[in-house]
Amino acid sequence: MIEEEDIDLLLNDLFDLYGYDFTRYSRASLKRRVVRLCSLDKFPSFAELRYRVRNDPSYLKRFVEEVTVNVTEMFRDPSFYKSLREEVLPVLGTKPFIRVWHAGCSTGEEVYSMAILLREANLLRRSLLYATDLNPSVLEKVRKGIFPLALMKQYSESYITSGGTNDFSSYYTAQYGQAKFNAELSEKIIISTHNLVSDSSFNEFDLILCRNVLIYFDKELQDRVLKLFDASLGTLGYLALGTKETLKFSGVQNKFKQLNREKIWKKIS
Amino acid sequence: MEENLMNKVCELLLIGGSAGSLEVLFKLLPLLRADLPFPVALVLHRRNSADSSLSNLLASKTLNPTHEVEDKEAIVPGTIYLTPADYHLLIEHDRTFSLDYSEKVHFSRPSIDVTFESAAEVYGSKLVAILLSGANEDGTSGLVAVKQVGGTAVVQNPETAQMPFMPHNAMMHSQVDHVFDTMQMAAFINSLA
Numbered sequence: 001m002i003e004e005e006d007i008d009l010l011l012n013d014l015f016d017l018y019g020y021d022f023t024r025y026s027r028a029s030l031k032r033r034v035v036r037l038c039s040l041d042k043f044p045s046f047a048e049l050r051y052r053v054r055n056d057p058s059y060l061k062r063f064v065e066e067v068t069v070n071v072t073e074m075f076r077d078p079s080f081y082k083s084l085r086e087e088v089l090p091v092l093g094t095k096p097f098i099r100v101w102h103a104g105c106s107t108g109e110e111v112y113s114m115a116i117l118l119r120e121a122n123l124l125r126r127s128l129l130y131a132t133d134l135n136p137s138v139l140e141k142v143r144k145g146i147f148p149l150a151l152m153k154q155y156s157e158s159y160i161t162s163g164g165t166n167d168f169s170s171y172y173t174a175q176y177g178q179a180k181f182n183a184e185l186s187e188k189i190i191i192s193t194h195n196l197v198s199d200s201s202f203n204e205f206d207l208i209l210c211r212n213v214l215i216y217f218d219k220e221l222q223d224r225v226l227k228l229f230d231a232s233l234g235t236l237g238y239l240a241l242g243t244k245e246t247l248k249f250s251g252v253q254n255k256f257k258q259l260n261r262e263k264i265w266k267k268i269s
Numbered sequence: 270m271e272e273n274l275m276n277k278v279c280e281l282l283l284i285g286g287s288a289g290s291l292e293v294l295f296k297l298l299p300l301l302r303a304d305l306p307f308p309v310a311l312v313l314h315r316r317n318s319a320d321s322s323l324s325n326l327l328a329s330k331t332l333n334p335t336h337e338v339e340d341k342e343a344i345v346p347g348t349i350y351l352t353p354a355d356y357h358l359l360i361e362h363d364r365t366f367s368l369d370y371s372e373k374v375h376f377s378r379p380s381i382d383v384t385f386e387s388a389a390e391v392y393g394s395k396l397v398a399i400l401l402s403g404a405n406e407d408g409t410s411g412l413v414a415v416k417q418v419g420g421t422a423v424v425q426n427p428e429t430a431q432m433p434f435m436p437h438n439a440m441m442h443s444q445v446d447h448v449f450d451t452m453q454m455a456a457f458i459n460s461l462a
Contacts, residue, residue, distance in 0.1 A: 026359070026367040027361060027362065028359035029359055029369045032359065032383070032386075033371070069370060071371055071372060212370045214340070215340045215369065216367075216369070219341050242370075244339055244356060
């Protein structure tokens with residue numbers, strides 16, 4: 001049994017020794033991930049896990065990877081992507097250059113979905129997609145653009161529901177059970193580590209997507225991150241969140257207007 | 270048992286169900302008093318789609334306000350909360366909900382175990398958890414966690430369940446306080462304070 005005080009000690013270690021600040025992460029989820037890691041890596045007790053984290057910097061990478069959630073998929077919530085196609089991209093298309101930020105992109109399935117949308121709107125040539133995450137290892141997967149072939153059937157169905165009319169398999173090459181997405185897509189993706197807790201704004205964007213990331217933060221950190229997004233959006237830029245996340249009750253609520261039923265907001269001031 | 274039925278203090282009621290559980294809820298919800306003095310959270314395995322028709326359908330069966338959980342929402346007595354499709358439901362010590370999109374558990378998201386275990390840590394002996402019909406082993410470890418902290422574990426009588434596996438599996442592997450059919454379940458819930 002891991003006590004709340006144990007988690008506090010561990011979080012203090014992570015900040016003091018490595019500069020990672022997880023103190024404002026959703027505690028229920030974080031604790032569950034720590035318990036899960038203890039069992040995955042067969043630590044006999046919490047004390048052993050803490051000792052390993054404190055004394056083995058090479059274990060830190062695994063710890064951060066496993067304690068954060070890296071589950072994502074292509075074209076998740078097809079109606080959301082349909083709305084991007086029909087309502088957001090036509091407006092972005094009036095700009096000479098389009099910058100998109102995928103904040104907390106994990107292994108990049110959403111980034112590639114977005115690149116496909118931009119290509120089909122004939123906008124990919126003048127777009128750049130910035131993909132950031134705090135885990136360097138997931139970013140390596142974004143760079144490669146290789147995903148399990150077994151998932152392509154489901155992704156293809158979601159793609160079609162999102163309004164896609166091409167043959168989805170034309171976007172990748174199948175090999176050894178993997179699907180490698182075309183270089184035409186990946187060469188428009190810029191990859192960098194960025195920690196939403198501690199790093200600041202680094203550019204001005206026309207569209208920021210951060211879906212199912214804020215649910216892992218407490219209210220105060222959610223509010224801080226939303227301010228960071230506000231500061232990183234150009235006038236009339238768009239912000240997209242997960243289906244159960246909201247700007248309501250946040251400090252930046254009045255500066256944004258929700259587009260429709262999807263969780264997409266337009267910056268109005 | 271009679272003693273338990275009277276004035277058992279409940280600060281959160283959880284109801285978990287899989288295949289065959291909706292029929293039970295459609296019968297159960299109209300039988301519940303209109304001013305439940307505790308919150309109720311439903312964790313149901315369902316088709317992975319974001320449409321809100323299920324919460325509207327459930328809301329039409331009860332006078333207690335019913336809606337899908339929003340992330341970091343405060344848990345308010347008298348409200349019936351439905352776990353959104355494709356998220357796990359967790360509970361924070363300040364008695365707010367957190368949603369979680371991590372790996373499926375028992376091929377399920379939401380997983381009943383995940384919510385039962387999380388709520389057990391926060392509510393301890395003031396937690397009441399009910400497991401309904403289903404063909405999956407989800408919920409059993411959750412009920413074990415509920416019993417470990419002194420909470421109350423209830424299962425639907427497998428003989429009345431469309432899919433008896435889930436409540437039966439829980440009875441095999443966990444201590445269970447009550448085995449109820451739908452009418453008994455309603456009387457029990459209405460007796461909780």
